[in-house]
Amino acid sequence: MxxxxxxxxxxxxxxxxxxxxxxxxxxxxxxxxxxxxxxxxxxxxxxxxxxxxxxxxxxxxxxxxxxxxxxxxxxxxxxxxxxxxxxxxxxxxxxxxxxxxxxxxxxxxxxxxxxxxxxxxxxxVEELISSLKGSIEGGAKFSTHLFVQKSEKLLNIEVKDIIHLEASGDYTVLTTKADQFLSSSGIGKLEERLDPEVFIRIHRSSIINLNFLKEIEKHFNGGLIVKMENGKSFPVSRTYAKQIRKKVV
Structure with missing residues (x-):
């Protein structure tokens, strides 16, 4: 240490x-x-x-x-x-x-x-985080809450309130309606804890919550752009485009 x-x-x-x-x-x-x-x-x-x-x-x-x-x-x-x-x-x-x-x-x-x-x-602190995760998540496969550090506090945020996640080096920025949080976990690690029916990876550096997806726009070059309810837009990489197209009816 x-x-x-x-x-x-x-x-x-x-x-x-x-x-x-x-x-x-x-x-x-x-x-x-x-x-x-x-x-x-x-x-x-x-x-x-x-x-x-x-x-x-x-x-x-x-x-x-x-x-x-x-x-x-x-x-x-x-x-x-x-x-x-x-x-x-x-x-x-x-x-x-x-x-x-x-x-x-x-x-x-x-x-x-x-x-x-x-x-x-x-x-x-490490023991507290581990204990809190265990007590809240129980035996659930996917997390319902995440604990993120802000200043000197550990804040409990509900996963359903996360609008999108963006990779930032080895860290991940989590955005909710009210605030942004920096997680020390990489975006791939966090993806494992999120329900894939709700959270879709659209790029190697971004994951969106479908519940906050406003619309999908087709780009002139055939690519896709997702627009979130908070005004944020993300490009969909070809690798992950099939995840979006599966939702089209």
Whole structure:
């Protein structure tokens, strides 16, 4: 398991020392460094690290201001020269509170705590997904619900509400009337869980829900275009055109 982390400190030497201390930890990847609170908020929300090393006193926005302004919730190890903020830090669910100058042995303990907490949370999420799938789907051959991650939440969406699915690299974009969701499963894997009487593969990169199909248009070159009720159109590849033609009466 790779742990992404961001180092946030207005002192360059402090950031360099943290980088040096983290070198032996091949499972921890530093994805960004920030020298002020404003940049830290942007990077945390953008990169969504599992772990941050956060200084308390910084010009403008301090470490606690950063935590108040972020949408993503990483695990936090505070690094500061001031001990009077420790109680407040642990009120913010900090994993640890390291005083400068940093002691390497004490640093190792903090990182070990962080690794254990992050690992436990990852395992709990996987177990929860598995449990939820089993309880809702029971012995059904096709899924009636899917659990997708959005921000820090696992959302339960009904399969019947999915209008279409589109491949995006190794991921899949699921579109409903209300929202879009990004699944970490490939479109082929998801296809196996969908009822083929309702969901038809029309292209290697797209699947549509027939219940939301508005019309089929014949293209000048003999190809087909499907138009969905939400206004989205998809070309039908020759490989999958027979799936559509089977529905024509």
């Amino acid at each position: 790779k742990i992404n982390c961001i180092i946030i400190d207005d002192e360059k030497l402090a950031r360099e020392l943290l980088i040096e201390f983290l070198e032996p930890y091949t499972d921890i990847e530093i994805v960004a460094e920030c020298s002020n609170g404003k940049d830290a908020v942007e990077k945390i929300n953008e990169l969504k690290p599992q772990l941050i090393f956060l200084d308390v006193q910084m010009p403008g926005m301090d470490g606690f201001d950063v935590l108040e302004n972020i949408d993503h919730r990483p695990f936090v190890i505070f690094t500061t020269a001031y001990d009077q903020y420790a109680i407040k830090a642990f009120d913010k669910s900090a994993i640890d509170y390291l005083l400068k100058p940093l002691d390497e042995e004490r640093f190792k303990i903090a990182v070990q705590r962080a690794s254990e907490r992050i690992g436990a949370e990852e395992n709990n």
